[in-house]
Amino acid sequence: MSEMRILVTGSDGQLGKAFREVFANEKGFEVHFATKAIFDITSEASMQAGISDFKPQVVINCAAYTNVELAETESGIANNVNGHAVGKLAEICNSNSVVLVHFSTDYVFDGAQTKPYSEDAPTAPMNAYGKSKLLGEELALNAYPAALIVRISWLFSLHGKNFLNTMRKLFEQGTEVKVVDDQLASPTFAFALANDIVNWMKRDVTFGGGGLVHYSHNGITSWFGFAQEIRKCLESDVVLTATTSDNFKSAATRPKFSKLENRRFQKASGLQMISWQESVRHCLKNISR
Numbered sequence: 001m002s003e004m005r006i007l008v009t010g011s012d013g014q015l016g017k018a019f020r021e022v023f024a025n026e027k028g029f030e031v032h033f034a035t036k037a038i039f040d041i042t043s044e045a046s047m048q049a050g051i052s053d054f055k056p057q058v059v060i061n062c063a064a065y066t067n068v069e070l071a072e073t074e075s076g077i078a079n080n081v082n083g084h085a086v087g088k089l090a091e092i093c094n095s096n097s098v099v100l101v102h103f104s105t106d107y108v109f110d111g112a113q114t115k116p117y118s119e120d121a122p123t124a125p126m127n128a129y130g131k132s133k134l135l136g137e138e139l140a141l142n143a144y145p146a147a148l149i150v151r152i153s154w155l156f157s158l159h160g161k162n163f164l165n166t167m168r169k170l171f172e173q174g175t176e177v178k179v180v181d182d183q184l185a186s187p188t189f190a191f192a193l194a195n196d197i198v199n200w201m202k203r204d205v206t207f208g209g210g211g212l213v214h215y216s217h218n219g220i221t222s223w224f225g226f227a228q229e230i231r232k233c234l235e236s237d238v239v240l241t242a243t244t245s246d247n248f249k250s251a252a253t254r255p256k257f258s259k260l261e262n263r264r265f266q267k268a269s270g271l272q273m274i275s276w277q278e279s280v281r282h283c284l285k286n287i288s289r
C-alpha cells in the first residue's frame with residue numbers, strides 16, 4: 001500500500017513540532033514538514049508550488065500569527081496571516097481535492113457564558129487575535145466547507161513560548177509567582193492534540209466530513225490552577241499566589257470563561273479525552289526535578 005502524503009505547514013512552531021514528534025513514531029505516511037521559508041501561507045505562488053511539487057493528500061496547517069498582545073497593534077498582519085491567507089489556502093486545497101486540517105482558538109468567544117462553549121455557540125471575539133482567527137474560520141469554511149477546523153485553548157508543550165515553559169523558568173528562579181485566577185478554560189497538550197488528530201485521520205481521512213470541532217481535555221481550570229498542577233508535577237516549593245487580571249497590564253482583553261465543549265470531537269473521532277491534569281503530567285513525566 002502506498003504511503004499517505006501529508007504536508008505540515010508552520011512546522012517549526014509549537015504545534016508543528018508536536019506533529020514532528022507524533023509522525024516520527026508512525027508508519028504509512030510520507031510527511032513533508034514545511035517552514036514559512038518553504039511554504040508561506042501569505043503567498044499564493046508559494047502555496048501553489050508546494051501543493052503541486054509535493055502533491056499532499058492532507059494539509060495540516062500549523063502556520064499562524066500567534067502573538068495575542070502584538071496583534072492589537074498589528075491587526076493588519078494578523079488578519080492577513082490568520083484570515084485571508086487561511087481562506088486562500090482552503091481555496092487551493094479544495095480545488096486540488098486536498099483534505100485541510102486547520103486550528104483556531106477559544107478567543108473567538110467573549111467569555112460571557114458559564115457553561116462550556118459548543119461549536120454552535122455565537123462568536124464575539126474580544127481581541128484582535130481572536131477576530132483574525134474568526135476571519136480565518138469563516139473564509140476557510142466559505143471556500144471549503146469540508147475543511148476541518150479544530151478550536152483549541154491554552155496550548156502547551158516543552159517547546160516554544162507557552163505558559164508551562166514560563167512557569168518552569170519562574171520556578172527555577174525560586175521567587176514568589178503571581179498567577180491570575182479569574183480566567184477559566186483548560187490547557188491543551190500539543191502532543192496529545194497532534195496524536196489524536198493523526199489517530200482520527202487513520203480511522204477516517206475525511207474527518208467525518210470536516211467543519212468546526214472543539215478539542216479540549218476534560219475539566220476546567222484557571223491559569224492559577226494550571227500553575228499549581230505544574231508545580232506539583234515538578235515537585236517545586238515555589239510560592240504561588242492567586243491574583244486577578246486587573247493586576248496585569250495587557251493590551252489584549254481575554255475572555256473570563258472559554259472552556260470548549262469536547263463532546264462533538266469525541267463522538268466524531270471515536271477517541272476519548274484525558275483530563276487536563278493527566279495531560280500536564282504526561283508532558284512533564286520525563287523532566288528532571
Ligand SMILES: NC(=O)c1ccc[n+]([C@@H]2O[C@H](COP(=O)([O-])OP(=O)(O)OC[C@H]3O[C@@H](n4cnc5c(N)ncnc54)[C@H](OP(=O)(O)O)[C@@H]3O)[C@@H](O)[C@H]2O)c1
Pocket residue numbers: 009010011012013014015016035036039040041042062063064065066081103104105106133152153154155156160
Ligand atoms: N498557542 C496557543 O495557546 C494557542 C491557543 C489556541 C489556538 N492556537 C492555534 O494553534 C495553532 C498553532 O499554534 P502554535 O502555538 O504552534 O503557534 P506558533 O508556535 O507561533 O507557530 C506558528 C508557526 O507559524 C509560522 N508562520 C507564521 N507566519 C507564517 C506564514 N505566513 N506562512 C507559514 N508559516 C508561518 C511561524 O513561523 P515564524 O515563527 O518564523 O513566524 C511559526 O513557526 C495556531 O493556529 C494558533 O492560532 C494556539
